Amino acid sequence: MSAMIDIAGLSKWYGATQVLKDCSAAIATAEVVVVCGPSGSGKSTLLKCVNGLEPFQQGRISVDGVSVGDPKTNLPRLRARIGMVFQHFELFPHLSVRRNLTLPQIKVLRRSADEANAKALRLLERVGLSAYADKFPGELSGGQQQRVAIARSLAMDPIAMLFDEPTSALDPEMIQEVLDVMVGLARDGMTMIVVTHEMGFARKVAHRVVFMDKGEIVENAPTADFFENPGSERARLFLSKILQH
Amino acid sequence: MFAHFDFGEIVRSLPYLFYTGMTFTLLLTALATFIGIVVGTLLALMRLSGISFLTVPAAAYVNLMRSVPFVLMIFWFYFLVPYIGQWVTFSAQPLQVGAFASSLVTFSLFEAAFFCEIMRAGIQSIPRGQVAAAQALGMTYPMVMGYVVLPQAFRNMVPVLLTQTIVLFQDTSLVYVISVTDFLGAASKVAERDGRLVEMYTFAACVYFVISFAASRAVQVLQRRTAIIR
Numbered sequence: 158m159s160a161m162i163d164i165a166g167l168s169k170w171y172g173a174t175q176v177l178k179d180c181s182a183a184i185a186t187a188e189v190v191v192v193c194g195p196s197g198s199g200k201s202t203l204l205k206c207v208n209g210l211e212p213f214q215q216g217r218i219s220v221d222g223v224s225v226g227d228p229k230t231n232l233p234r235l236r237a238r239i240g241m242v243f244q245h246f247e248l249f250p251h252l253s254v255r256r257n258l259t260l261p262q263i264k265v266l267r268r269s270a271d272e273a274n275a276k277a278l279r280l281l282e283r284v285g286l287s288a289y290a291d292k293f294p295g296e297l298s299g300g301q302q303q304r305v306a307i308a309r310s311l312a313m314d315p316i317a318m319l320f321d322e323p324t325s326a327l328d329p330e331m332i333q334e335v336l337d338v339m340v341g342l343a344r345d346g347m348t349m350i351v352v353t354h355e356m357g358f359a360r361k362v363a364h365r366v367v368f369m370d371k372g373e374i375v376e377n378a379p380t381a382d383f384f385e386n387p388g389s390e391r392a393r394l395f396l397s398k399i400l401q402h
Numbered sequence: 403m404f405a406h407f408d409f410g411e412i413v414r415s416l417p418y419l420f421y422t423g424m425t426f427t428l429l430l431t432a433l434a435t436f437i438g439i440v441v442g443t444l445l446a447l448m449r450l451s452g453i454s455f456l457t458v459p460a461a462a463y464v465n466l467m468r469s470v471p472f473v474l475m476i477f478w479f480y481f482l483v484p485y486i487g488q489w490v491t492f493s494a495q496p497l498q499v500g501a502f503a504s505s506l507v508t509f510s511l512f513e514a515a516f517f518c519e520i521m522r523a524g525i526q527s528i529p530r531g532q533v534a535a536a537q538a539l540g541m542t543y544p545m546v547m548g549y550v551v552l553p554q555a556f557r558n559m560v561p562v563l564l565t566q567t568i569v570l571f572q573d574t575s576l577v578y579v580i581s582v583t584d585f586l587g588a589a590s591k592v593a594e595r596d597g598r599l600v601e602m603y604t605f606a607a608c609v610y611f612v613i614s615f616a617a618s619r620a621v622q623v624l625q626r627r628t629a630i631i632r
């Protein structure tokens with residue numbers, strides 16, 4: 158298997174502070190990787206480097222063979238092929254749910270309005286929200302908004318999906334409905350990088366777990382190994398803290 | 403004392419006051435607002451671009467407009483626009499620019515500086531995550547701005563923009579310095595002709611007050627109606 162996402166020797170600085178230190182990881186097609194680690198360890202920054210939302214100073218990232226850091230790369234075109242789901246959903250509040258799903262398809266992928274609409278309704282159905290097509294994001298619960306956000310990403314037919322703490326802004330009773338959608342995606346063979354502290358989700362669908370601390374990838378192990386036998390003291394400490402809850 | 407007042411003249415001159423005067427005032431207000439918002443939005447995008455050859459001139463323009471007395475600007479443009487026109491069009495004589503065109507250029511450029519600052523605040527009020535989400539969907543800068551940021555910024559700023567328009571509506575009366583017949587100009591012509599200064603200016607003040615007051619109440623109602631549910 159060739160790597161869908163290949164990160165090699167990635168370093169990034171914000172001004173004088175280094176936030177990513179020589180990070181390397183390869184994510185194969187249809188692989189699900191969970192990234193965890195303490196707050197400020199650089200998880201979000203790593204994801205943003207993968208789709209070029211943040212520039213980086215050293216190293217190389219390629220997605221489906223396209224080099225992200227290459228100045229010649231058409232970043233908008235690359236990003237259109239990589240789905241991203243945010244902690245705070247980031248639906249466009251001035252547009253209806255339907256329009257949130259159709260606008261990027263029409264403007265970015267140049268699909269016809271009919272095609273975009275059909276696709277939107279199919280995906281809303283998939284996340285169980287067909288009845289909400291003509292509501293506005295502000296009228297939906299957090300869990301519903303996050304499912305719409307996932308559907309909006311899927312409407313672009315992404316080759317991979319990045320999730321940045323998709324459930325950490327949700328009320329506890331809404332977490333499961335979002336995780337269920339993500340489990341479905343993983344089972345369907347989507348390539349996924351998921352930053353999350355939902356260890357139940359990790360155990361269930363992740364092929365590998367990456368543990369980050371202070372900008373470094375400290376551990377990158379098959380899921381079972383990570384939980385049974387973490388190789389580093391830092392990961393062990395982190396796990397014991399997080400599994401207490 | 404009102405016994406000595408004669409409001410009859412006002413009634414007879416209403417068609418002139420409103421048809422000639424108020425039409426000019428409202429047209430100038432509406433067009434200058436429209437052009438001012440368009441130019442102001444472009445200036446705001448320049449100021450926020452982070453590219454110094456765009457930010458520096460935009461900031462300089464805004465500061466210049468805000469530190470020159472407006473009446474001076476009106477005068478200055480009135481005498482200068484014909485020569486700028488001549489220079490731009492390579493014509494032999496100064497361009498014939500009417501008082502309306504001259505005032506429109508002045509007001510639009512002046513208001514653009516204010517609308518720039520309003521739109522800049524509006525754009526900055528949109529969470530960064532909205533931009534990131536739009537970019538992550540593959541949108542280019544013009545798409546991010548055109549479909550995601552500016553519509554929301556504009557919606558958030560409608561009350562402030564309209565309030566500025568009401569100020570502009572009142573400021574249009576300054577065109578009297580170049581002898582234009584706007585509403586106040588029409589009123590003062592009638593007043594001079596009939597020697598009824600007090601009645602006429604009182605009436606004009608009432609009209610400005612009623613329109614401005616009604617408009618600002620309307621803005622408040624609109625503000626409640628158009629707020630984006632978050």
Ligand SMILES: Nc1ncnc2c1ncn2[C@@H]1O[C@H](COP(=O)(O)OP(=O)(O)OP(=O)(O)O)[C@@H](O)[C@H]1O
Nearest residue numbers: 171172176194195196197198199200201202203322
């Ligand atoms: N725009 C920025 N400018 C400067 N420093 C930043 C910026 N964004 C993030 N940082 C810093 O980079 C480091 C990594 O941040 P990042 O958001 O990637 O961490 P994280 O692992 O996602 O944390 P969290 O679990 O809190 O989301 C932090 O120390 C943060 O303060």
Ligand SMILES: [Mg+2]
Nearest residue numbers: 200201202321
């Ligand atoms: Mg984060």
